[in-house]
Amino acid sequence: MTHTWNVVVQLFDADDVETDGTETTAHAVLTTSSGTSLEGHGRARRNPDDPEVPEIGEELATARALRDLADRLLKATSADISEIEHHEIHLRR
Template sequence: MTHTWKIALQFFDADDLVREGRRTSAHAVLTTAEGATLEGHGHARRNPQDPSVPEIGLELAASRALRDLADRLLAATSEDIAAIEHHPVHLHA
């Protein structure tokens, strides 16, 4: 049996710093095969003295959003196990 979960990454303008290429925000949404969703967020900001390389901002914001999503998924899993086991559960990454 195979299960497919999808992750969508969206990048968006948060303020004037984005238009100047200095700030990038990312929103990651995980959708399970059953339709449940979980979200993560990440941001990156370029130092004004650094060269403008938009791909780096996208990569950093995406990685932070995915890390946030992973942390939230781990916490949700801990809560699910705790509900079954009837005691607190702490999972480590």
């Protein structure tokens, strides 16, 4: 049996007026084959002294969103196991 889970990452760029740089945010959504979904968020800011290379901000924001998503998935899994085992479970990264 094969199950397919999908992750969609949306990226948003905005000028950061306070730092005079660019901020990229990423929103990652995991949808399981049963329809359950989890979200992760990430952000990257370009220093105004750095060259403007949008791909770098997108990569960093996406990596952070996926890491956040993975952490949330581990917490959800721990909670599911804890419910079955009737005691608290902590899964390591």
